[in-house]
Amino acid sequence: MRKMILLNGSSRREKTSFRFAQAIQKEAEMSGVETEIAHIIDAFESPEQLDKMIGKLEEADYLGLVTPLYVDYLPYPVLWFMEESIKREIKVKPGAKFFVIAQCGFPDVRLLDPILGACEIFAKKMKREWAGGIGYGGGAILDGIPMVELGKKGEVIIQAFSMMVEDLINDQKIREDVQREMTVRIPQLLYRPLAFYLNHRSKQIARANGVHNLWIQPYKD
Numbered sequence: 001m002r003k004m005i006l007l008n009g010s011s012r013r014e015k016t017s018f019r020f021a022q023a024i025q026k027e028a029e030m031s032g033v034e035t036e037i038a039h040i041i042d043a044f045e046s047p048e049q050l051d052k053m054i055g056k057l058e059e060a061d062y063l064g065l066v067t068p069l070y071v072d073y074l075p076y077p078v079l080w081f082m083e084e085s086i087k088r089e090i091k092v093k094p095g096a097k098f099f100v101i102a103q104c105g106f107p108d109v110r111l112l113d114p115i116l117g118a119c120e121i122f123a124k125k126m127k128r129e130w131a132g133g134i135g136y137g138g139g140a141i142l143d144g145i146p147m148v149e150l151g152k153k154g155e156v157i158i159q160a161f162s163m164m165v166e167d168l169i170n171d172q173k174i175r176e177d178v179q180r181e182m183t184v185r186i187p188q189l190l191y192r193p194l195a196f197y198l199n200h201r202s203k204q205i206a207r208a209n210g211v212h213n214l215w216i217q218p219y220k221d
Contacts, residue, residue: 002169002207004028004035005060006027009067009078011041015125015144015154020101020136021066022157024145033062034154044077050084058091062168063128064101065119067141074115098123099164099174100133105140105202109183132174134164136182156181172179 007023007187028035034058043050057063067078074082088187100119102112112135123130136157146153160181167174206214 002033002061004033004064005056005155006035006037006064006066007078007081008037008039008041009065010076011075011077012144013066016028016142017066017069019100019144019146019221020092020103020157020161021064023160024064024066024101027158027162028062028168031165031169033165033169039214040077040081043081050081054085054088054090057085059093060096061093062097062131065100067100067115069102069112070113072111072114074118080121086122090126090138092127096128096173097131097168098126099131100166101136101152102133103110103136103139105138105171107137109135109137109179111135130173133153133176134160134179134182166173172218 001211004025005019008018018037019040023032025035025037038053038056040053043053065078067074070076097120100116101121102115103111116133116135120135121132142150142153147158150157160178163178163181164174168179205213
């Protein structure tokens with residue numbers, strides 16, 4: 001049986017990236033692919049977990065990264081994990097593939113282009129076939145709610161993942177239709193109020209985690 005490993009790149013184990021991974025896992029298993037979700041933060045916090053996770057990667061026919069955008073790029077634990085994987089020269093099955101699902105809070109998926117580009121380079125370094133990547137803008141609005149509880153919005157995302165899994169098992173790159181299906185269409189008039197809301201929410205989260213001065217520049221001097 002073919003195997004898929006889905007790497008959750010978020011430091012939060014049960015938020016939007018994890019819910020995406022769950023939905024992909026369900027679609028993959030319905031197509032006969034044994035699928036497991038692994039949290040990169042676990043490997044980041046434990047050498048034993050890192051060794052265990054690295055070992056599983058060697059068995060994967062499909063390796064997928066599901067990650068949020070942090071400060072315009074990949075979260076640091078994801079970059080660290082990529083570097084560790086390359087250092088260890090992991091054995092890869094012939095024809096093994098790598099793909100990525102990136103998500104950010106804002107609706108403009110162009111913000112995710114640096115992540116998609118970095119992951120394509122990672123695939124080459126790992127000697128895995130690059131199967132492609134898709135981006136989702138508006139992940140913060142989903143706020144870790146399971147796809148099956150999101151109504152029509154969740155159905156659209158699940159359909160996109162179903163198309164993506166179909167491409168993977170048919171040995172094809174992820175088609176452009178998947179990205180079109182995943183793209184959130186928000187009227188231009190709503191961009192500014194949405195940006196205000198998302199920025200306000202980010203500040204609330206920062207303060208809740210002990211950041212009281214949002215404008216401090218500790219490295220400026």
